[in-house]
Amino acid sequence: MSGDSHLPKALQGLRIPAVASPLFIISVPALVIAQCKAGIIGSFPALNAREGEGDHPLLDTWLTQIREELDRHNQENPDRPAAPFAVNQIVHRSNTRLERDIELCHKHKVPVWITSLGARKEVNDAAHDCGGIALHDIINNFFAKKAIEKGADGLIAVAAGAGGHAGPQSPLALISEIREWFDGPLLLSGSIGTGASLLAAQAMGADLGYIGSPFIATEEANAVQGYKDMIVDSGADDIVYSSLFTGVWGNYLKGSVENAGMDPDNLPMGSVKDMDFGGDKEKPKAWKTIWGSGQGIGAVKEVGPVSQLVDRLEREYIAAWERLQDRMK
Numbered sequence: 001m002s003g004d005s006h007l008p009k010a011l012q013g014l015r016i017p018a019v020a021s022p023l024f025i026i027s028v029p030a031l032v033i034a035q036c037k038a039g040i041i042g043s044f045p046a047l048n049a050r051e052g053e054g055d056h057p058l059l060d061t062w063l064t065q066i067r068e069e070l071d072r073h074n075q076e077n078p079d080r081p082a083a084p085f086a087v088n089q090i091v092h093r094s095n096t097r098l099e100r101d102i103e104l105c106h107k108h109k110v111p112v113w114i115t116s117l118g119a120r121k122e123v124n125d126a127a128h129d130c131g132g133i134a135l136h137d138i139i140n141n142f143f144a145k146k147a148i149e150k151g152a153d154g155l156i157a158v159a160a161g162a163g164g165h166a167g168p169q170s171p172l173a174l175i176s177e178i179r180e181w182f183d184g185p186l187l188l189s190g191s192i193g194t195g196a197s198l199l200a201a202q203a204m205g206a207d208l209g210y211i212g213s214p215f216i217a218t219e220e221a222n223a224v225q226g227y228k229d230m231i232v233d234s235g236a237d238d239i240v241y242s243s244l245f246t247g248v249w250g251n252y253l254k255g256s257v258e259n260a261g262m263d264p265d266n267l268p269m270g271s272v273k274d275m276d277f278g279g280d281k282e283k284p285k286a287w288k289t290i291w292g293s294g295q296g297i298g299a300v301k302e303v304g305p306v307s308q309l310v311d312r313l314e315r316e317y318i319a320a321w322e323r324l325q326d327r328m329k
């Protein structure tokens with residue numbers, strides 16, 4: 001991509017303006033490596049790397065593996081090098097591994113740090129100290145300002161319709177309010193399933209799109225076949241917005257809620273006190289049984305390799321741009 005020289009180096013030169021977002025359980029090294037090799041930033045939550053008691057930190061192993069594989073690719077393909085990778089830190093008091101995970105990311109000089117659920121200056125400082133940049137995800141303008149005050153370099157605006165934890169605001173409103181005062185890196189998260197939507201994100205003022213759910217239906221994703229198939233078979237009508245499962249409002253596949261014996265149209269409210277990212281206390285229901293997904297999955301028609309999905313997004317992005325140019329003649 002040209003025209004991105006205003007962005008930090010780590011966000012420049014992508015094949016299409018996109019970051020593949022971190023997905024709890026689903027984003028594993030195979031997925032991240034495929035995303036980066038396809039030319040977009042790949043990412044994973046640090047908490048996905050869970051070792052057994054007393055074992056060597058799996059995050060250390062994963063970071064070595066990702067670095068080595070991408071280095072090898074770059075040596076063999078100097079004409080189309082891989083995009084950088086990102087690691088997501090859940091900055092919440094129940095994440096008891098945060099300090100250790102920050103140290104490991106610092107040691108491996110992770111180029112892009114993504115923080116969710118809490119903005120902390122020390123995390124941004126650690127990213128900067130090893131030459132990285134820090135992007136913080138927010139659901140409204142108030143938290144956006146706080147994140148920048150605490151030293152984040154860029155923002156991920158998580159709008160209505162995003163998979164997993166999602167905000168209630170229209171992307172049009174959220175991006176334009178943030179752009180009134182912030183001219184740094186701005187990513188849009190929520191329902192981007194086509195290259196045309198990616199172009200729309202840029203037209204409304206975002207620099208990059210942040211795409212999650214479509215990557216669940218890829219061969220490299222760590223998701224059971226039933227989940228991948230449900231993404232292919234579902235559309236926006238099949239998504240329910242609920243706070244029941246983690247205490248934070250988020251979007252889930254209605255089919256998975258029904259399979260768990262609940263009525264997706266009559267779900268009670270959850271409590272924010274239920275949020276727990278501690279050690280190995282993985283929530284059995286949210287994510288594993290109740291499957292997260294954004295509304296933009298209508299465009300996902302098959303399960304295929306990551307490279308095929310990124311090829312499609314690129315084709316659609318270029319076609320949308322050509323269509324618009326024609327209309328402006």
Ligand SMILES: Cc1cc2nc3c(=O)[nH]c(=O)nc-3n(C[C@H](O)[C@H](O)[C@H](O)COP(=O)(O)O)c2cc1C
Pocket residue numbers: 021022023024026045088115116137158161162163164165189190191192210211212213214291292293294295296
């Ligand atoms: C199954 C699932 C798991 C997710 N896990 C995380 C996570 O661990 N950390 C995080 O910051 N965001 C997480 N997200 C949110 C995504 O990073 C991103 O905001 C969202 O997927 C974008 O919307 P989209 O799915 O409509 O493309 C998750 C989303 C989904 C669908």
